[in-house]
Amino acid sequence: MGNVLVLAEHRQGELRDISIEMLALAPSVAEALGGEVMVLLLGSEVGPMAEKIAGHGVKVLVVDDPLFADYNSDKYQKVLSALIDDYKPKLVMMGQTAQGVDLAPALAVEKGLPFVPDIIGLEVEGGVIKATRQLYSGKVNAQVALKEADTGLVTVREAAFEAPDPSTAGAVEKIDSPLKEDLDYRKFVEYIEAEIGDVDITQSEILVGIGRGLKEDKNLPVAEALAEVIKADLCGSRAACDAGWLPDDRQVGTSGKTVQPKLYICMGISGAFQHIAGIKGAKTIVAINKDPNAPIFAEADYAIIDDLHKIVPQLTEKLKELKG
Amino acid sequence: MKIFTCIKYVPDTSEAEVKLDSEGTGVDSSRFSFDINDADNYAVEESVLIKEKHDGDVTVVSIGPKNSDVMIRMAMAKGCDRAIRIEDERIAAHDPLMVAKVLAGAIKDQEFDLVFTGCMAEDYGQAATGVALAELLGVSHAAYVKKVEIEDGKVKAHRELEGGLREVVEISLPAVLTIQTGINEPRYAPIRGIRQAQKKELKVMNLDDLGIPEGEVNAEASRIVLEKLYIPVVESKAEIIEGEPEEKAEKLASILVKGGLV
């Protein structure tokens, strides 16, 4: 039987979106493999979360134990390893998230599983599981097949699939923890919340975004002048924040902020998926980039393919004139 | 403190079109400039910072072509002590588990306290090699690390989670940490360091030298098959604003103003 085991993810009492997003893929793959979807939820007092997942017409296996109050790679790996032996799923899916990347490769090595990370597509062709993933920041796609095995493993990119709506009621089954006592190689110490800066870019109406294409901090005034004329706040890609051009709290994307401005004008940003994930809520996106193949153009409403230094200063001047 | 830092030589594809090679199973990278993977640059800096603070030495490990020696020398110019470069066509380079096996083969018989990798290599974007390496070495790990504190044989690793949240975990040494960009400010190599780097040891090895049977890390050993590469069709709904730069700026300004967007 070809069951698909999906590892649900949650943090600080909240189910993470990826858990449901994976259910956009899992049922069709399970069907093609002749099995069913089982979602594994490890946590402490996670009853309501289990119900929520089950509402998507899937079976939820719950290990509800204080041992799993917080994510811990060692404990998760032990449990998954045991459950793979017990349930023999044909495929295990988890998120390519800070949690999944910390867990999946070690599990794959331990169990000798065919493993494909960060997938954006999955299908079964003649009994063979095939995944699609991106190389070179989305400029090339690869089709990767998992060789025949009892169990395969993939991690699924966040926000690559739309979370399906709840459907029929599935079942929740409590199972005993295969792990009986705490492990002490790795200890969870604490969470540290993101710092709050002077401007909360998640509330900004207009944002001007800068990326590595700005090249040097001495070019910052190019973006600042534009921002001033249109009363925008400045934000940036991870590369811009890593370089120290902007403080970390101005970073937009998966590891930064999710923003929802009316208007987002970005320059010198390539549009890595981690960045795009943070701007899905922007109403109108204007991208200025000299590379016609930059992935940012797939998201933009207006595109200028050119050197930002030739465009932005003039744009600022024109806007000044028009706005009087 | 004995440290191993894994670095990869990757093409900068951010500003140009990527084309497939004639067989369609690889990428034509002849037009690109190569350099150290971004996250690995931070890993080098972190290892040198720890060496300076806690004493010890740093060995760079890289699987890559001869051309990458310039990158390796640069890491040594910044303070790494020696390097191993592994060059072997037989390694299934598209499979992070095979790459990790080769790296493990170079490290496992040596004494080590810390192994650093980058969190992700920009070319294949797998974010998997470091954690696989930890499992192969049989030591603890933490992925996406943005701060390292070492005390009494333990590491407090600040892991970066989504949305800027961090998780602090405590693990014992030896350990593998996958380093996230922005953890530090990578230094420029001092002139004196560049000169000294030329004299440091750079060993070039293949699978046989490392005692790794080819059948453990080649395409056959890999449990995945890279079937094909293709250039994705990008569907863009964007209105492309054309003209000379000045016209483009003018058109965009009027779209923004007339549309009530600014």
Ligand SMILES: Cc1cc2nc3c(=O)[nH]c(=O)nc-3n(C[C@H](O)[C@H](O)[C@H](O)COP(=O)(O)OP(=O)(O)OC[C@H]3O[C@@H](n4cnc5c(N)ncnc54)[C@H](O)[C@@H]3O)c2cc1C
């Ligand atoms: C775990 C993880 C989390 C991440 N989280 C985030 C995140 O939250 N947010 C984020 O942004 N990234 C994130 N990243 C990084 C992401 O993968 C990219 O590396 C990053 O977004 C690239 O930033 P960039 O677009 O500024 O730089 P690049 O990708 O280097 O792009 C620079 C662009 O500038 C253009 N350019 C250059 N010169 C000019 C010029 N003169 N005029 C016009 N255009 C020019 C180039 O054509 C290119 O497209 C994360 C990565 C990892 C591994």
Ligand SMILES: Nc1ncnc2c1ncn2[C@@H]1O[C@H](COP(=O)(O)O)[C@@H](O)[C@H]1O
């Ligand atoms: N060929 C290689 N040589 C040395 N280190 C590598 C190589 N490939 C990957 N790594 C290391 O593993 C990290 C993660 O790579 P990846 O799993 O491919 O995203 C990189 O940042 C490097 O530190």
